[in-house]
Amino acid sequence: MxxxxxxxxxxxxxxxxxxxxxxQQSRPVAVEKPAEDTPVTASSATVxxxxxxxxxxxxxxxxxxxxxxxxxxxxxxxxxxxxxxxxxxxxxxxxxxxxxxxxxxxxxxxxxxxxxxxxxxxxxxxxxxxxxxxxxxxxxxxxxxxxxxxxxxxxxxxxxxxxLETSTAPPPPPPPPATTTPKPKPPVTTTAPKPVFYASCDDVRRAGKAPLYWGQPGYRVELDDNRNGVACESRY
Structure with missing residues (x-):
């Protein structure tokens, strides 16, 4: 079911x-020894x-x-x-x-x-x-x-x-050479996002992130009691 x-x-x-x-683990069942003239059928074998x-x-x-x-x-x-x-x-x-x-x-x-x-x-x-x-x-x-x-x-x-499909179209032609030297652009700095960690499902609920699905920031198997891919499911 x-x-x-x-x-x-x-x-x-x-x-x-x-x-x-x-x-389920099988339990041994006592079976009487068949009479010598009683044929043993395939249905009597234990799988x-x-x-x-x-x-x-x-x-x-x-x-x-x-x-x-x-x-x-x-x-x-x-x-x-x-x-x-x-x-x-x-x-x-x-x-x-x-x-x-x-x-x-x-x-x-x-x-x-x-x-x-x-x-x-x-x-x-x-x-x-x-x-x-x-x-x-x-x-x-x-x-x-x-x-x-x-x-x-x-x-x-x-x-x-x-x-993923790859495009077969030819690459676009290169742009014409620039007549003036462009000013160098300032370097772009990126900040890596901070990892999300919740110590318990209470922290997840206080943050308003419950339930957490597998692949979402903060999901951990330790928060997923029944290991169904959903952590900190509703208690009701």
């Missing part, structure tokens, strides 16, 4: 703990659940990570990041997954956080991923939410494209 929540005009995706995406107790050791790109057991997890349903938004997608994956415990189903390619959140839906809903293959209705809805804002790869500068 999936849930949708609108925060600050952004439709976010989250899976409840009871959803099928969260794989191994997604491995538990592993964490993300490093980020390969926006759709692939290296797990603590040394294996590579490639999330199904997400396209290979394009050059325009690959860096942002990898940054989102790092903020949401690095050093976090996850579940990875090698059969389906589903990667879920410890609380059952489907990472593919989380990336699609925040504009940090694009649908690949035959999408499910909930994946279409998550991607559509990011497109409507627009945010992430759907916003500036990519505009939903994998790479």
């Amino acid at each position: 999936s849930g949708w929540r609108t925060v600050g005009g952004v439709l976010l995706v989250a899976l409840t703990a009871g959803c099928a995406a969260q794989v 191994a659940p997604a491995q538990l107790g592993i964490s993300v050791a490093s980020i390969v790109d926006g759709r692939a990570v290296m797990l603590s057991d040394g294996s590579k997890a490639e999330v199904s349903g997400l396209a290979q990041p394009g050059p325009c938004w690959a860096e942002a997608a990898a940054g989102f994956a790092k903020a949401m997954l690095l050093n976090q415990q996850v579940r990875y189903d090698k059969t389906t390619g589903a990667l879920t956080l410890a609380d059952g959140t489907d990472y593919a839906l989380l990336a699609l809903g925040n504009g940090a991923g694009r649908i690949a293959g035959a999408p499910t209705p909930v994946q279409k809805e998550a991607e559509g939410a990011a497109q409507r804002v627009p945010m992430g790869l759907w916003g500036t500068p990519c505009g939903g494209k994998d790479a």
